[in-house]
Amino acid sequence: xxxxxxxxxxxxxxxxxxxxxATWIGDLSLNGPVLTASGCSSMGKELDPFFDLTAIGGVVxxxxxxxxxxxxxxxxxxxxxxxxxxxIGLQGPGIESFVENDLPWLRERGVKAVVSIAxxxxxEYARLAQVLRYCExxxxxxxxxxxxxxEDRGQVFACHPNLASDVIYNVRRFIPTxxxxxxxxxxxxxxxxxxxxxxxxxxxxGLSLINTTLGMVIDTETLRPALAGVTxxxxxxxxxxxxxxxxxxxxxxxxxVPIIGIGGIATGLDALQFVLAGASAVQVGTMTFNDPxxxxxxxxxxxxxxxxxxxxxxxxxxxxxxxxxxxxxxDFVADxxxxxxxxxxxxxxxxxxxxxxxx
Amino acid sequence: xxxxxRGEVLGMRRVGQYYVLTITAPGIPELTxxxxxxxxxxxxxxxxxxxRRSFSIHKVTDRGPYGGxxxxxxxxxxxxxxxxxxxxxxxxxxxxxxLGRPFALPKEPVSCALVAGGYGSAPMFMLAExxxxxxxxxxxxxxxxxxxxxxxxxxxxxxxxxxxVTTEDGSLGEKGRVTDVLPELMDRLNVSVVYACGPMGMxxxxxxxxxxxxxxxQCAVEEAMACGIGICMTCVLPVIGDDxxxxxxxxxxxxxxFRGDSVRWSDVGxxxxxxxxxxxxxxx
Numbered sequence: 201x202x203x204x205x206x207x208x209x210x211x212x213x214x215x216x217x218x219x220x221x222a223t224w225i226g227d228l229s230l231n232g233p234v235l236t237a238s239g240c241s242s243m244g245k246e247l248d249p250f251f252d253l254t255a256i257g258g259v260v261x262x263x264x265x266x267x268x269x270x271x272x273x274x275x276x277x278x279x280x281x282x283x284x285x286x287x288i289g290l291q292g293p294g295i296e297s298f299v300e301n302d303l304p305w306l307r308e309r310g311v312k313a314v315v316s317i318a319x320x321x322x323x324e325y326a327r328l329a330q331v332l333r334y335c336e337x338x339x340x341x342x343x344x345x346x347x348x349x350x351e352d353r354g355q356v357f358a359c360h361p362n363l364a365s366d367v368i369y370n371v372r373r374f375i376p377t378x379x380x381x382x383x384x385x386x387x388x389x390x391x392x393x394x395x396x397x398x399x400x401x402x403x404x405x406g407l408s409l410i411n412t413t414l415g416m417v418i419d420t421e422t423l424r425p426a427l428a429g430v431t432x433x434x435x436x437x438x439x440x441x442x443x444x445x446x447x448x449x450x451x452x453x454x455x456x457v458p459i460i461g462i463g464g465i466a467t468g469l470d471a472l473q474f475v476l477a478g479a480s481a482v483q484v485g486t487m488t489f490n491d492p493x494x495x496x497x498x499x500x501x502x503x504x505x506x507x508x509x510x511x512x513x514x515x516x517x518x519x520x521x522x523x524x525x526x527x528x529x530x531d532f533v534a535d536x537x538x539x540x541x542x543x544x545x546x547x548x549x550x551x552x553x554x555x556x557x558x559x
Numbered sequence: 560x561x562x563x564x565r566g567e568v569l570g571m572r573r574v575g576q577y578y579v580l581t582i583t584a585p586g587i588p589e590l591t592x593x594x595x596x597x598x599x600x601x602x603x604x605x606x607x608x609x610x611r612r613s614f615s616i617h618k619v620t621d622r623g624p625y626g627g628x629x630x631x632x633x634x635x636x637x638x639x640x641x642x643x644x645x646x647x648x649x650x651x652x653x654x655x656x657x658l659g660r661p662f663a664l665p666k667e668p669v670s671c672a673l674v675a676g677g678y679g680s681a682p683m684f685m686l687a688e689x690x691x692x693x694x695x696x697x698x699x700x701x702x703x704x705x706x707x708x709x710x711x712x713x714x715x716x717x718x719x720x721x722x723x724v725t726t727e728d729g730s731l732g733e734k735g736r737v738t739d740v741l742p743e744l745m746d747r748l749n750v751s752v753v754y755a756c757g758p759m760g761m762x763x764x765x766x767x768x769x770x771x772x773x774x775x776x777q778c779a780v781e782e783a784m785a786c787g788i789g790i791c792m793t794c795v796l797p798v799i800g801d802d803x804x805x806x807x808x809x810x811x812x813x814x815x816x817f818r819g820d821s822v823r824w825s826d827v828g829x830x831x832x833x834x835x836x837x838x839x840x841x842x843x
Contacts, residue, residue, distance in 0.1 A: 239792075246789040246812070249560045250655075262792075268836035270807050273829045277785050277793040282607040284785060288792045291807060294836070428828070436609045466605075489786035490600055490609045492655060493563055 219503050220513045223257070223480050225458045226380040226405035228340050230257035230312065230481060233514055234471065234499035237462055237485030238263050238316035238342060238384070239288065241495075243302040247488070248309070251496040257481055258312030261302065263344040265318050266327055268294035273428035278417040283436025283464065284486060285415050287429030290318055290347055295331050307337040316384070317371070318344040325367045329374035340379060343371050343404075346386035346411035348433045358386035358411075361398035372403030380405035382460065385446075387413050387439070392446050393453045406458035408483070409446045413439055436486040440464035444477050451478025451519050466494070468501020475502070475514070476521035561788065562586040566654040568646045569628060575707045577678050578644050579617065581630045584654045588619035588627030593686035594779055594816045597631065597656030598787035601639040610785045612639050613811070615682040615756070616657065629656075632681040632710060658787050659815045662686055662754055662777050668694030669751035672744060672774075673719070674737050674765050676757025677703050678710040682779065686754060687718040696720055698748055702737035702761075706730040721748075738764040745772045752777065755819070759827055766819025776819030782810040797823040797831050805834045 223233045235257040241247055244259040253259055271291025278285045293301065295317075306313040315338050319325040325343065332338050345357035345367050357363050364383070372381045383399040385392060387410040396407055412433025417426040425431075443463025451459055461474030462483040471482045482502075484495045491497065503514075511517050566582035573579075587597065598611035614631040621627045635644050646652065662682075665671070671690050673683045680701055687697045699715040702725040709731065715722045723740050724732025733740060738761070744750065745768070753769040755762050756779040769776035782794040789812035798808040799821050807830060808814070823831060830837050 240790060242790045242792075250563055250788075270830045270834045270836040270838070271792065271795065274793070274795060274827075275783060276795070277610075277783065277791070279608060279610045279785075282609065284609055286785075286791070286793065291792050291795070291836070437607075486609060489791050490611060491563075491653065492786070492788055492790075 219507050219511065220515075221499065221503055223514055223518075225340060225382065225460065225480060227378045228312075228380045232257045232499045233475070233481040234495050234502065235260050235314060235460070235481060235483045236488065236495050237483035238344060239286075240485035240488050243298070244306050244309075244311055244313070245302075247492060247495075250492040253309060253311045256495045256499055258314050258339060259306060260314040260316055260342055260483060261298070261306075262292055263290055263316040263318035263347060264292050264295050264298045264328070265290060265320075266295055266324050268292065268297065275427055276429070276432075278426040278432070280415070280417060280434065280436070281438060283434055283438035284489075285417055285427060285432040285434050286412070287427045287432035289429060295328055299331060299335055303335060303337045312339040313337050314340040314342050314382070316342040316344050318347055319367075322363070322366050322370050326370040326374065329371040333374045333376060338379060340382055340405075341371060341375055342382045342384050342408055343368060344384045344411070345399075346384055346388075348386070348388070348412055348414045348431065358395070359389050361394050364395055365398040365402035368399045368402035368404045380458075382406045382408050384408035384411055386411045387442050387446055393449055396450045396454065396457070400454060400457055404457075406460060406480070407450060408460040408462055409450060409479075410439070410443045410463050413442060435464065437464035437466055437470075440470060440473075444473050447474055447477040447479050448521075452522065455519060455522075465498060466490075468498055468503070468505045471498050471502045472505050472517070475517050476519070478519040478522065480515075480518050560590075561656055561658050562590075563653065563655045566652050568648055568650045568652065570648060571644075571646060574632070574710060577632050577634050577710055579630055579632050580643065580646065581628055582652060582654065583626055584629050584656065585626055587654060587656045588621040588629050591616050591619045591629065591657045591685075592661035593689055594659065594661035594682050594777075595657035596659050596682075596787070596815060597629065597654050598658060598784075599631075599643070600653040601642050603642075608639050608642070610639075611655070611787050612643070613658070613784045613787045615779065615815070616685070617681040618685060632678045634678060655787065659811055660813065662779070662816050664689060664693060665695060665752055667751075668696075670696040670698070670748050671752045671754060672698050672700060672741065672748070672750045673715075674700045674741060674753060674755045674757070674761075675702070675710075676737060676761045677708050679755075679757030679761075679779070679781075680709075680711045680715070682756060683754065684711060684714045684718060687715075691718065696748065698744060698750070699723070700725070700737045700741060700744065702726065702757075704728065737761060738768060741765060741768050742772065745769070745774060750774050753819070755779070757781075759824070762819070762822075763824030763827075766822065766824060770820050777816050778819045778822065779815045780810050780817060780822070781815075784811050787811050797826045797829070797834055799823060805831055807834055807836075
């Protein structure tokens with residue numbers, strides 16, 4: 201087999217690497233591993249002018265609740281070092297309007313829709329699932345049990361394994377088995393593996409790691425909290441190391457459970473960290489505010505980064521950082537090393553394979 | 560449909576306390592209408608400033624030696640605008656635009672008052688040109704705290720039938736605020752439409768005065784935005800719809816220009832209890 205290193209002539213644009221970027225979350229096949237993140241792409245339509253939404257894995261819609269919801273007062277956001285704090289409060293149209301007005305557009309465009317739901321009680325989650333079970337446009341359901349901008353600051357479901365499991369069980373039992381139910385977890389817990397284990401027992405197909413982490417900014421001019429909601433969720437590159445750690449820990453404990461990595465992904469190499477830590481897919485969230493074409497750009501950069509490292513299939517890289525220290529390189533990587541003159545002599549697996557090429 | 564373009568800086572000039580940045584932005588000028596805005600990413604590649612900065616478009620040229628170019632006016636308020644102020648010729652900056660809903664133009668050749676506070680006047684000159692082309696009478700009212708913070712006085716003088724300047728310290732024009740002179744001006748010139756851009760407090764007062772006078776008002780709001788394209792939900796304000804229902808609308812995609820009588824000015828910054836989807840008993 202041949203790993204393709206996609207370089208054109210010197211000085212030319214790098215050719216698009218031929219790499220199989222397909223991935224799976226349970227039975228759901230995605231033609232690319234990058235999705236948008238809930239709350240960072242509205243219902244998808246707003247990003248349509250900027251890139252082909254069918255070229256990425258899919259769109260994760262903004263968490264929808266049973267009833268329409270106004271969200272919180274403003275100011276709702278504050279920029280922070282390499283990130284931002286938000287306190288939107290799950291503003292949204294309610295499930296009925298969502299199903300009627302937002303889902304059909306995604307379907308017409310052939311966009312894979314991962315529908316994020318949020319509720320204030322186990323029963324509310326169950327009722328949302330009962331509505332979605334009849335919607336054929338739904339590719340997967342992401343259960344947001346970790347929004348920090350609701351009445352209980354997201355603590356009730358996100359931090360208690362039994363309740364978290366209960367929510368997932370009550371969604372799972374209404375959603376057709378071939379549709380993945382993905383639990384989105386908070387990093388604001390003592391041991392994320394405990395929560396992850398509980399929701400998988402409750403029937404979660406996969407896990408989205410992580411939601412925002414609770415933070416606060418005080419305005420030194422007004423001498424008050426910067427956000428009307430006082431606290432907010434911190435997101436962006438600032439939380440990326442926390443997110444990579446969570447993915448690593450959960451993948452170590454449950455290597456067979458698909459994980460979607462989320463947290464400050466701005467580039468293909470950021471995404472690669474999550475994949476190597478064990479993510480089967482990733483979501484680009486806050487950085488879409490900075491660059492509306494970020495999801496597709498990240499996916500293209502990730503493809504190139506994988507090719508440069510000798511991978512020909514995305515799925516071969518999932519969890520690759522977990523290999524034992526004395527493990528020989530997988531064949532596909534070794535092949536690429538032997539073929540690439542720049543790194544042909546390399547023997548240290550820790551050495552970056554693309555030094556000087558893409559850095 | 561907005562586009563994302565890699566802009567190149569063609570020039571930067573100081574105007575009073577403001578900066579005016581001229582950039583190439585392929586694809587954007589030809590789509591721009593008065594009231595549209597652009598979102599700029601700041602800090603360069605790998606910047607720790609993750610949010611876009613939004614600015615109303617001051618001027619556009621859709622052809623010329625550099626292709627389409629656009630101008631924006633800004634004041635240095637924080638790190639992002641400080642970074643912008645040091646941009647130099649040939650530097651590149653990522654631009655998204657044109658964004659938002661522009662000013663609505665009257666179908667009839669009516670009398671229009673253009674009212675702006677500080678550099679809120681930036682989008683008004685394109686607007687004045689288009690109103691004049693439609694045969695509308697255009698009268699400008701520009702106000703600021705002090706002369707240095709006025710923007711575009713000469714342009715306004717050139718384009719308008721009359722220009723009234725107000726400064727709070729009396730350093731230029733009449734001492735006071737735009738709302739001190741607007742009612743008399745509306746009466747005298749039989750103004751049908753008031754266009755306004757500036758701080759929220761000014762817009763609220765102008766909208767109220769216009770309504771009292773029986774004029775339409777078109778107000779371009781300034782709200783803090785993280786994305787400018789409708790995906791972050793941070794720039795909302797309470798707006799009454801045609802059905803009489805108040806909704807928290809995004810000023811980036813549903814605005815930035817709103818009918819003055821549709822915005823619940825005194826409730827901006829809050830979620831009114833009767834707003835669509837407002838939590839019973841308020842947020843906890």
